[in-house]
Amino acid sequence: MLKFKKNNFIKIIKSELMAYLYMPLIFAVCGYMICFLLLTPVLDMLQAMGGMMIADEIPDFNQSLNSIYDPEAAEKNREEAVSIKDITIPAYGTLYAHISCEKIGLDAPVYWGDNNEILKAGVGQYIGSFMPGFEKTILLSGHNTTDFKCLQNIELGDIITVTTNYGIYEYEVEDIQVIHMDTAEAEIGDILGQDKEQLITYTCYPFEKMVGRKVDRYFIFSKKLSGPVVE
């Protein structure tokens, strides 16, 4: 009788000790469920905020500028038309072309994008404009103290060459304008939508070595002479 009571007692102790494991777990799970129910009315908002605040991957701030430009490929490609399937669309900050004008000594790499880092490395392309061959506007910018310093010597009729992996494009300078930076955005914005291929290169103006904010921009408008059309 006594042995039965002792065994029973140990069983009870064991089962009650187990309760210290599962009861807190049940409490915690129920607690989370209550919190979830309380937050239900604002759950969508919280999810949206979370989506904005949390990225899919750990951000990489050490991204260096890449390149897909291959001068040999450009030399080989002499077709009159090129399929869009054969073109690699560059990622932001990728070197994909080369701009040159022998007469004025222009010879610079062209990057997709136009942030400070890109403009330090070469010529930047506004990503709202098109790559050569798309029969749309190509908008390139550069510093007037480095790559585009030589633009001050350009004249009407001069030929600017843009070399890409899928073809070599030539443009003839047909207009040069100095536009105030405040009005430039609206004026160029209108041109960007046109169904006509033209190359617009611009830089800060004036070119003289002087400090301060250069509020004018030196725009060179060039029409397409040759180069494959992207189909």
Add this chain to the structure above:
Amino acid sequence: MEEKIQKNRLRFIISSIMGMFLTLFLTAFVLLPVAKYALFSENAIEKSIEKADYGNFVMESFMKNAEALTLSTGIPFEIFDNVISVEAVNKDVQRFIDSSIREESFEPDTKEWENTLENHILSFLDSEEYAITEEEEKSIQDYIASIREEYSKNIQIPLFTYYIIVKNHYDSIFPWVLFIIIAVMLGIIFFIFKINRESYKKVRYVSYSVLGSGIMIIILPAYCLVSELYRKVNVTPEYFYQFVMEFLKGVLQIFLYTGLAMIFLGVIIVFINETVRIKGNNRNTEVLDQ
């Protein structure tokens, strides 16, 4: 006998429900002060700034932006040599934090380095035998103003003014919310103590709640720390990201340690409660043996 079993069952169900609510309020009771001293504290911010090497990152970012502004002027970037030090940046960041906490406007004191920068520019133009006209003198001042603007922008911690608004709001409601939580908790504990006759059962439900609260507090910070979710925070520029990441890591670690402390406290309560109960049961068994 049947009626006694029914009563015990009802007592268990009510105590469990009360214990579950106690878990929630206990979690809130612990998290509120921890949040005040980990999330909304000047000290925590200063520590994160130090850990993230904020001054150096700000300096680096400012120099990059200043270089971009300088590139279009034709002046070599060497004019910035020995103009601004990391120590000065750190001091200005600290002054920005202090002003924001006092809800005052902030303007960094840039006069000293502005003079040095101007002297460097003039020396360079002089060495180039470049004649400075009145118009160019104005341009120099414009350029320095743009650098000052950039510096001022870089020094300020993004979104910090919003953080201070939330902090002040939190500080104002904190004592009241804490008071209400304590009152509700005491009410629940009193109720649990009232409906249970045996003293070990009274304490048992409280210990369940303490352990449950510890588990609740631990789960989210542990998940965020193990999955490194805090590192995926989507903020720029880099110096602000480093600061936010260090700050969040610190806050999550404090929450995690708090949860562990709660579990430790729960285990101690369980240990004492069970020791007392077993001793009491042994005494009863001895009486039965005799």
